[in-house]
Amino acid sequence: MKFSPKNSIYDLTKLPGANNFFGNITSLSTYKILDSIILEGLAKICHSIKDIYINCDETNYEGWSTLLNSQSNLLHLKIRTKNTNIPLIKNALMNKVNTLISLSLIPICLSMNIFINCPNLHELEIMENPNFVPNNELYQFLSVIFPNLEFLSIKLLNSSILFPYFSTFIQNHSKTLKYLSVTCFQKHLLIKPDYLLTYSTMLIEFCSNLLEYIGPISIKHISSLFDQCSNLYRISLLSNDHYNISICSELEEIGNLLPKNLVKLKIPSEYKFTANSLERFLQCCEDKLVKELELDISRYSLDLQIILEKYRMKGVLNKIWTNSSQQLSYYKRSRYVQLVMGPAGSGKSTYCATLMTHCQNIGRTVHLMNLDPAAEKFEYDPSIDIRDLITLEDVMDELQYGPNGDWLEDELGEYENDYLIIDCQIELYTHFPIMRRICECLQRLNFRICGVYLLESQFIVDKAKYFAGVLSATSAMISLEIPHINVLSKMDLLEPIKKKELKRYYDPDPTLLEEEANASMNSKFHNLNRAIVQLIEDYNMVSFIPLNINNEDSITAVLSHIDNAIQYGEDQEPKEPKDEIEDFEDFEGY
Numbered sequence: 001m002k003f004s005p006k007n008s009i010y011d012l013t014k015l016p017g018a019n020n021f022f023g024n025i026t027s028l029s030t031y032k033i034l035d036s037i038i039l040e041g042l043a044k045i046c047h048s049i050k051d052i053y054i055n056c057d058e059t060n061y062e063g064w065s066t067l068l069n070s071q072s073n074l075l076h077l078k079i080r081t082k083n084t085n086i087p088l089i090k091n092a093l094m095n096k097v098n099t100l101i102s103l104s105l106i107p108i109c110l111s112m113n114i115f116i117n118c119p120n121l122h123e124l125e126i127m128e129n130p131n132f133v134p135n136n137e138l139y140q141f142l143s144v145i146f147p148n149l150e151f152l153s154i155k156l157l158n159s160s161i162l163f164p165y166f167s168t169f170i171q172n173h174s175k176t177l178k179y180l181s182v183t184c185f186q187k188h189l190l191i192k193p194d195y196l197l198t199y200s201t202m203l204i205e206f207c208s209n210l211l212e213y214i215g216p217i218s219i220k221h222i223s224s225l226f227d228q229c230s231n232l233y234r235i236s237l238l239s240n241d242h243y244n245i246s247i248c249s250e251l252e253e254i255g256n257l258l259p260k261n262l263v264k265l266k267i268p269s270e271y272k273f274t275a276n277s278l279e280r281f282l283q284c285c286e287d288k289l290v291k292e293l294e295l296d297i298s299r300y301s302l303d304l305q306i307i308l309e310k311y312r313m314k315g316v317l318n319k320i321w322t323n324s325s326q327q328l329s330y331y332k333r334s335r336y337v338q339l340v341m342g343p344a345g346s347g348k349s350t351y352c353a354t355l356m357t358h359c360q361n362i363g364r365t366v367h368l369m370n371l372d373p374a375a376e377k378f379e380y381d382p383s384i385d386i387r388d389l390i391t392l393e394d395v396m397d398e399l400q401y402g403p404n405g406d407w408l409e410d411e412l413g414e415y416e417n418d419y420l421i422i423d424c425q426i427e428l429y430t431h432f433p434i435m436r437r438i439c440e441c442l443q444r445l446n447f448r449i450c451g452v453y454l455l456e457s458q459f460i461v462d463k464a465k466y467f468a469g470v471l472s473a474t475s476a477m478i479s480l481e482i483p484h485i486n487v488l489s490k491m492d493l494l495e496p497i498k499k500k501e502l503k504r505y506y507d508p509d510p511t512l513l514e515e516e517a518n519a520s521m522n523s524k525f526h527n528l529n530r531a532i533v534q535l536i537e538d539y540n541m542v543s544f545i546p547l548n549i550n551n552e553d554s555i556t557a558v559l560s561h562i563d564n565a566i567q568y569g570e571d572q573e574p575k576e577p578k579d580e581i582e583d584f585e586d587f588e589g590y
């Protein structure tokens with residue numbers, strides 16, 4: 001059982017049934033929050049926590065200390081904090097860590113000598129601490145051998161003075177290590193060249209068991225790495241330099257020495273090569289590789305694009321990763337769009353702003369796109385703005401002027417994390433075929449589109465307005481031919497009694513509604529009501545999701561319906577070192 005407490009002033013253990021409910025917790029994590037009352041309460045009833053994740057920068061660790069003291073079988077410990085030393089946690093962990101299987105300290109924030117006796121340690125992730133002067137305890141820790149260590153991830157300062165010690169630590173574990181990641185949380189590693197040479201020699205001499213390697217290697221050792229570590233199936237090289245370095249001959253050599261199971265190769269953008277050497281490399285891939293290759297070369301000049309496309313078509317490259325600023329035009333990754341529609345005042349702009357905030361909070365990148373030349377101000381600056389192409393004055397001068405496909409394609413090409421939210425004006429999809437053209441353009445650019453149609457909840461309880469709303473939503477759905485979700489906006493304004501009544505409309509039975517509508521209308525409208533109900537039934541797609549913008553769960557529910565409609569997340573890539581490095585940029589402020 002997992003438990004992630006949110007901030008609360010209550011002792012949860014006083015709740016009825018708490019012993020049964022919380023007593024079985026095996027995994028506990030807190031995020032940015034440290035509530036001693038909760039943790040001390042849990043300490044009384046939870047004694048079988050195996051997996052602990054402490055993520056906070058506060059200084060009061062009383063609660064965690066009490067909780068850790070009451071545990072006897074810790075297997076996984078993860079700590080993220082900007083604090084440089086946390087003696088309370090250190091004391092609580094004393095003699096409690098010898099059962100650990102995995103340990104992650106980002107950055108190192110405890111005296112490492114408490115971890116010297118962890119015979120079962122299988123995974124270790126540590127980050128150098130810029131404010132933690134290396135002390136004898138750390139050197140001592142780096143001289144210990146953990147007989148079961150298979151996964152090792154080390155994050156360094158860019159010119160780490162500890163690098164040689166880490167290098168020795170790696171060598172000492174070379175027999176068991178399968179996964180090794182040596183990265184830097186700033187953009188560039190700048191290890192002294194002679195340190196790097198010694199490290200590279202060590203790596204190829206001792207670490208032939210590696211299955212995955214992320215880290216630096218001296219240029220002159222690149223081909224030996226491929227030759228000696230023939231079990232590698234994922235390799236991400238990190239440059240140890242700011243400058244461009246030519247690796248033409250190395251690239252050709254690598255081709256001849258490819259580990260046959262290689263599925264991922266990442267070459268840093270500082271490494272340059274010619275189209276000819278790339279072609280020779282890919283030729284070898286075609287001949288030797290058993291599996292398809294995912295290649296991230298962070299380069300995309302036209303000559304390289306043509307060659308890459310040729311080998312992609314042959315299936316040698318299943319994916320081509322690009323860096324953030326540009327994209328390969330043929331790279332068919334999925335991208336996503338929400339077209340937010342609805343009558344004037346239904347809450348479209350408010351919905352867009354709410355979603356932007358929500359996505360920011362959960363760490364999702366989304367961009368706002370404005371298609372309204374008359375728009376004046378936004379809570380979030382649009383990433384793509386029609387006002388860059390056309391002003392309201394232009395529109396008035398030349399009424400025929402609509403969004404221009406070339407402009408749209410140019411703008412859309414810029415985004416790597418492509419999730420766009422487009423705030424649409426009602427005229428765009430009802431009066432002109434422009435929205436359909438935009439949808440076609442987006443689909444050509446490999447966007448998956450979901451229409452999100454907002455209707456005000458207050459109006460919907462009135463049958464006549466319900467029919468009108470459903471017809472306008474259906475008209476948008478039919479004219480655009482894209483997956484479509486109806487959202488009932490402004491639920492926070494609805495009285496509780498009306499909310500109950502509204503539930504019938506979430507997934508309505510049109511026949512019932514027809515009877516109710518007929519009861520309050522003149523009989524000459526009954527045929528019309530019948531025809532509308534028939535239409536709704538034919539499309540069988542009219543249902544509504546309520547949205548209360550003041551309730552995070554409600555926003556999450558709406559977003560997950562939309563994600564489901566466009567299958568967002570289905571082909572998201574795992575986080576790569578580049579992303580991880582960026583994650584730690586906030587440590588630069590130490």
Ligand SMILES: Nc1nc2c(ncn2[C@@H]2O[C@H](COP(=O)(O)OP(=O)(O)OP(=O)(O)O)[C@@H](O)[C@H]2O)c(=O)[nH]1
Nearest residue numbers: 343344345346347348349350351489490492493549
């Ligand atoms: N209480 C509450 N007010 C809302 C909500 N959504 C929108 N509003 C208010 O309703 C009014 C119209 O909202 P907008 O987001 O501008 O609506 P819109 O659909 O973008 O309007 P147009 O741009 O004219 O088409 C504003 O005063 C908003 O503050 C909501 O969920 N709850």
